[in-house]
Amino acid sequence: MANILTVDDSPSVRQMIKLVLGPAGHNVVEAGDGSEGLAKAKAQSFDLVITDLNMPVMNGMQMIKALRALPAFMGTPIVFLTTESDDAVKQEAKAAGATGWITKPFKPEQLLAVVAKLVRA
Amino acid sequence: MELDPTETFRQEASELLDSLETVLLDLGQTPQDRDLIDAAFRALHTIKGSGAMFGFDKVAAFTHDFETAFDLIRKGKIDANHDIVTVSLSARDYIRTLIEDPDSTDPIIGEAIVEELQRLIGAGPAAAKNAAPAAETAAEPAPGNPASAGWRIEIAFEPGILRNGTNPLVLLDDLRALGPCTVEADLGAVPVLEELDPETCLITWTVTLESACSQEEIEDVFMFVRDEMKLVIAPLAAGGQSGFGLDMSMPGDAAPATATAPVVEPEAAPAPAARAAAPAPAAPAPEKAELNRRAEDKGTTTVRVQAERLDELMDRVGELVIAQARLSQIAHSGTDLAIKAIAEEIERLASGLRDSTMGVRMVPMGSLFGRFRRLVHDLSRDLGKPVDFVTVGEDTEMDKTMIERLADPLVHLIRNAIDHGIENADDRARTAKSATGRIELAARYVGAQVLVTVQDDGAGLNTARIRAKAEENGLIAPGANLSEHEIHQFLFHPGFSTAKTISALSGRGVGMDVVKRTIEAMRGTIDLTTIPGHGSSVTLRLPLTLAIIDGLLIRVGEGRYIIPLSAVEECIELTAEAEARAKGRSFLNVRGDLVPFLRLRDVFDAEGQPDPHQKVIVTSIGDTRVGLVVDQIIGSHQTVIKSLSKLHSDVTMFSGATILGDGSAALILDVAQLVTLGQSRAENDRTPEAA
Numbered sequence: 001m002a003n004i005l006t007v008d009d010s011p012s013v014r015q016m017i018k019l020v021l022g023p024a025g026h027n028v029v030e031a032g033d034g035s036e037g038l039a040k041a042k043a044q045s046f047d048l049v050i051t052d053l054n055m056p057v058m059n060g061m062q063m064i065k066a067l068r069a070l071p072a073f074m075g076t077p078i079v080f081l082t083t084e085s086d087d088a089v090k091q092e093a094k095a096a097g098a099t100g101w102i103t104k105p106f107k108p109e110q111l112l113a114v115v116a117k118l119v120r121a
Numbered sequence: 122m123e124l125d126p127t128e129t130f131r132q133e134a135s136e137l138l139d140s141l142e143t144v145l146l147d148l149g150q151t152p153q154d155r156d157l158i159d160a161a162f163r164a165l166h167t168i169k170g171s172g173a174m175f176g177f178d179k180v181a182a183f184t185h186d187f188e189t190a191f192d193l194i195r196k197g198k199i200d201a202n203h204d205i206v207t208v209s210l211s212a213r214d215y216i217r218t219l220i221e222d223p224d225s226t227d228p229i230i231g232e233a234i235v236e237e238l239q240r241l242i243g244a245g246p247a248a249a250k251n252a253a254p255a256a257e258t259a260a261e262p263a264p265g266n267p268a269s270a271g272w273r274i275e276i277a278f279e280p281g282i283l284r285n286g287t288n289p290l291v292l293l294d295d296l297r298a299l300g301p302c303t304v305e306a307d308l309g310a311v312p313v314l315e316e317l318d319p320e321t322c323l324i325t326w327t328v329t330l331e332s333a334c335s336q337e338e339i340e341d342v343f344m345f346v347r348d349e350m351k352l353v354i355a356p357l358a359a360g361g362q363s364g365f366g367l368d369m370s371m372p373g374d375a376a377p378a379t380a381t382a383p384v385v386e387p388e389a390a391p392a393p394a395a396r397a398a399a400p401a402p403a404a405p406a407p408e409k410a411e412l413n414r415r416a417e418d419k420g421t422t423t424v425r426v427q428a429e430r431l432d433e434l435m436d437r438v439g440e441l442v443i444a445q446a447r448l449s450q451i452a453h454s455g456t457d458l459a460i461k462a463i464a465e466e467i468e469r470l471a472s473g474l475r476d477s478t479m480g481v482r483m484v485p486m487g488s489l490f491g492r493f494r495r496l497v498h499d500l501s502r503d504l505g506k507p508v509d510f511v512t513v514g515e516d517t518e519m520d521k522t523m524i525e526r527l528a529d530p531l532v533h534l535i536r537n538a539i540d541h542g543i544e545n546a547d548d549r550a551r552t553a554k555s556a557t558g559r560i561e562l563a564a565r566y567v568g569a570q571v572l573v574t575v576q577d578d579g580a581g582l583n584t585a586r587i588r589a590k591a592e593e594n595g596l597i598a599p600g601a602n603l604s605e606h607e608i609h610q611f612l613f614h615p616g617f618s619t620a621k622t623i624s625a626l627s628g629r630g631v632g633m634d635v636v637k638r639t640i641e642a643m644r645g646t647i648d649l650t651t652i653p654g655h656g657s658s659v660t661l662r663l664p665l666t667l668a669i670i671d672g673l674l675i676r677v678g679e680g681r682y683i684i685p686l687s688a689v690e691e692c693i694e695l696t697a698e699a700e701a702r703a704k705g706r707s708f709l710n711v712r713g714d715l716v717p718f719l720r721l722r723d724v725f726d727a728e729g730q731p732d733p734h735q736k737v738i739v740t741s742i743g744d745t746r747v748g749l750v751v752d753q754i755i756g757s758h759q760t761v762i763k764s765l766s767k768l769h770s771d772v773t774m775f776s777g778a779t780i781l782g783d784g785s786a787a788l789i790l791d792v793a794q795l796v797t798l799g800q801s802r803a804e805n806d807r808t809p810e811a812a
Contacts, residue, residue, distance in 0.1 A: 100344070104167070
């Protein structure tokens with residue numbers, strides 16, 4: 001149904017996301033860091049981006065900023081994953097253009113709830 | 122290919138635990154380092170979080186206490202000290218067993234570790250204990266409002282909200298999902314069309330929601346935009362609910378706790394006390410530093426490929442290189458210029474592909490070095506010898522299989538260095554050395570080789586004792602005239618140990634010969650140097666890879682052979698004049714140095730007449746040089762190493778074989794063995810003269 005890009009350097013997190021969202025009918029595309037995510041975003045349009053913040057090569061903040069500069073991603077919801085419940089990080093990510101966040105660890109229901117919130121089938 | 126998700130978690134956790142170990146060991150040395158404390162906290166946090174996601178509940182539960190402890194350290198409530206580091210290291214080991222082999226774990230051990238931790242933390246300020254439960258309970262929903270007939274909700278977003286990917290319509294839909302809604306939009310602030318900016322949201326809404334839902338449920342709808350809007354939620358004054366009325370003002374300016382405690386955040390809203398204690402402005406800076414640092418750390422783990430696939434790729438590339446050699450040979454024996462051009466192009470591409478493929482297999486030595494820090498930490502504690510462990514050249518890269526095979530030999534060498542090399546504290550004090558010993562593990566490139574050295578600042582080798590032991594074992598005649606260097610070589614003899622007492626760690630004499638054999642099996646060499654009173658160092662010289670090497674193709678009689686180019690120093694002609702001067706003995710004068718040489722024709726019992734112009738290839742292993750006399754030097758050759766079958770495992774003179782361009786096979790000479798052979802013949806040549 002929805003095309004979702006998940007960007008995380010942790011394969012277990014990517015896999016978790018795929019395992020939860022795949023059966024829910026979404027098409028999940030994986031990327032291992034910000035620059036890979038950006039490259040995939042340029043090649044295809046997405047309905048939602050779920051990204052980690054701490055990643056090698058290009059971190060999540062940088063990627064979010066770069067995505068927002070792309071005309072195709074101006075209105076696309078971007079959710080970041082954060083292990084911190086730190087407001088400063090959230091503010092920074094929001095300022096970079098993020099729509100919302102998911103705190104790690106998350107349960108499948110929580111992920112589905114956030115996706116349902118931002119993606120209209 | 123779909124991996125078992127828990128398997129992915131295991132792999133990831135294993136990497137996290139490795140980095141946690143490194144971080145903890147570093148922390149033992151610099152307990153104040155904020156970056157390290159953050160890194161430890163993060164590793165524990167991720168293990169706990171992912172563990173909970175993947176059903177490793179025991180892991181999550183056990184890790185929780187340590188995460189809490191490091192959170193307290195992070196917030197400056199307690200100090201990281203040596204004891205905490207030590208107990209955390211045991212905890213790290215316990216977590217590893219919990220993940221890898223949960224059946225073998227004993228809960229009593231886990232409890233003991235946690236108790237020890239509690240005891241250590243308990244010594245800190247009282248606040249320490251209270252913060253954790255507070256953080257846990259904070260996630261509990263605040264007492265909800267009693268069901269009302271409905272709510273009146275006023276919504277005003279900041280104008281820039283659309284640029285964040287927020288869609289107000291979706292939020293209104295979410296409200297509608299809670300119950301029947303009446304939505305009124307106020308378009309008053311929207312300008313005329315010419316002045317309209319479609320990316321600016323100037324509409325405000327008033328929603329009447331007929332639902333018995335709680336206020337939290339409504340706030341949850343706006344969880345992501347709570348800070349960028351004005352939200353007023355008031356219960357509808359209806360049937361007996363009037364008590365709340367207008368007082369039920371909106372928590373718009375309330376504490377951050379309300380704003381950030383949505384459903385997906387079980388750990389949000391830490392106890393206000395804890396938050397206040399952390400100086401607010403200080404928070405973002407270390408966060409950034411950690412971000413960068415983590416990005417660097419993670420650099421080595423981004424692509425996960427099974428090792429077998431890499432081996433397979435390497436095999437394919439090897440076959441390509443062989444096929445390419447055949448093509449080149451055919452092209453060059455013909456006259457077709459176009460084919461020649463293509464052959465050259467393919468040669469260039471194949472060699473590029475070979476280099477990149479080998480590059481993919483390269484792993485920084487740091488991954489190996491990291492393991493030894495724990496070894497040194499534990500040994501130094503067990504033996505009561507404080508040791509500074511210094512590593513240099515972690516970036517030096519080597520073939521993955523080489524690195525794996527290097528682990529055991531290095532364990533032996535490091536154990537030896539601590540157990541035998543470093544003196545005990547009293548002896549060190551007597552010789553005016555610092556009480557803390559120093560062991561340096563270093564790696565660096567030298568040409569196509571990697572030099573790995575293990576150096577200690579201990580007492581150095583006791584040459585006299587080694588000599589006595591060698592005489593006692595009947596390895597040398599009493600009083601034989603040997604250089605110090607030659608005497609030290611006995612340490613590599615099987616079963617040779619000068620340790621006065623056999624400790625649990627070393628001294629059983631089964632180490633160094635195994636080390637030497639392992640290193641030589643990797644086509645490497647090992648060398649020992651020592652300065653009495655100042656320490657000793659062991660140097661391993663290793664090729665970068667085991668798969669493909671640059672070789673020198675030679676001919677001896679009818680057979681063709683490969684000499685690894687890295688061992689070749691120079692090629693010279695064996696002139697009749699030089700041979701006459703040698704007077705039948707196999708020595709060659711190379712610019713004033715006497716170099717023994719071996720006639721490979723003799724060694725291999727070659728038939729037929731030798732070529733009139735014999736060539737000498739001067740090869741070297743370490744400081745020892747030997748000339749190899751061959752019939753013809755054919756040229757350099759990209760050598761794909763194929764190992765010999767088990768049947769030939771006792772053939773020492775060859776280290777492998779390769780396939781040549783015309784499809785025939787060539788054996789690869791084991792230069793180390795030939796050098797030893799050449800040296801021993803030289804000894805025999807010398808001895809009659811001495812007698």
